Amino acid sequence: MKPLSVPGYVASICAVLKDAGYEAYAVGGGVRDALLGRAPKDWDVATSAPPEEVQRLFPRTVPTGIEFGTVTVLMNGHAVEVTTFRGESGYYDGRHPESVHFIGSIEDDLVRRDFTINAIAYDPQTNTVVDPHNGRSDLAQRLIRAVDDPNERFREDGLRVLRAVRLAVELRFFIEPETKKAMRRHGGKLLQISRERIGQEWRRMLAAPEAARGLAMLSELELLPYVLPAPAGQAPSAARIVRTIAALDRAPGGSLAVKTALVLYGLGGAELDEYWLRQLVYPRRVMRETLHIVRFMRAFNPDQLKDDAALRRFMSTLGRPFAAGFFEAWRAWRSGKQARLLQERAARILRRGDALAPAELAVDGHDVRQALPDAAGREIGEALQDLLDHVLQHPEDNNRERLLALLAARRPGAR
Secondary structure (H helix, E strand, O other): OOOOOOOHHHHHHHHHHHHOOOOEEEEOHHHHHHHHOOOOOOOEEEEOOOHHHHHHHOOOEEEEEHHHOEEEEEEOOEEEEEEEOEEEEEEOOOOOEEEEEEOOOHHHHHHOOOEHHHOOEEEOOOOEEEOOOOHHHHHHHOEEOEOOOHHHHHHHOOHHHHHHHHHHHHHOOEEOHHHHHHHHHOHHHHHHOOHHHHHHHHHHHHHOOOHHHHHHHHHHOOOHHHHOOOOOOOOOOHHHHHHHHHHHHOOOOOOHHHHHHHHHHHHOOOOOHHHHHHHOOOOHHHHHHHHHHHHHHHHOOHHHOOOHHHHHHHHHHHOHHHHHHHHHHHHHHHOHHHHHHHHHHHHHHHHHOOOOOHHHOOOOHHHHHHHOOOOOHHHHHHHHHHHHHHHHHOHHHOOHHHHHHHHHOOOOOOO
């Protein structure tokens, strides 16, 4: 087999451990992605070395989960989790084991992992793949399959139910039928999982181009109420779910804020929007952008934007930073010729750089003070707003000479 493209720092960690007499393998998503020809986002190492030995062998380490056998090794500006081969039992909270025991076999270590495609180990020194659960075959068939008994895997860790959907969406894979049945059966385990972890999986799923398929799977497997909990009587109808899936399908490359706004607009309501975002522990910046977009969507009437002046006034109220995302979301939701043309008109206004805010005028407050020396602070703001109102109607007038002339016309006694 052609050697996998393993980063030098990962190979070095494995080499140090092996030189000390221990086994060491790259494992998990890094190996999976390398086998798929994708660029891995992170790498993990599994070893027979006890965690204390890992700390001794490397000068810079962090005991991030030493009680579970995990030590983070810092090397060449990278952080790699190095975990001792282990077995687990007694998952007290539906995710974390009550007890961990260290074992001497990579094969036994791989048994505890979630899906076959993540239960592959690779020795970069010998170019050896350890694949006891036929993960490479499932990679070739584009299948997400639980390791051994899927019911046992989901009982151990309820987050795996949501992770299976996220992986299927990110990788454009399908979920093996028995694994899918077990996911439906154990969806309630998500109630034991922290909202932060659920939010992380949800956001990664939604960011993928096939987010629409992810929402469809969550609905099909009856997992949606655990991700987007709603009070009795406020759960979204099947028709709203179908329309929201269709809207997401029309925005495959949309930002996280745009896609989330579509979900809130389609499935939520004013009383649920912020609640869901907090439940999913969204970053504040994305939360603010999403709420801004969806609130404008709820009040939007495109029939009022017959000409570009009206469109500029709307975009001024909306705010330049949110305009592109808003019209992308609106076009995805409404589809049709009207929404497409409206998005194109807005894009032209943004490309031309038409002024949409007082700060974008060719004059500023200092110019107003010079032109109107007797003006108070509030009057200066009013003058700038009046200039903006004029420029929104006549964008070609946003030049210094023309705006100064308009200011001069405001002087007492001016004609």
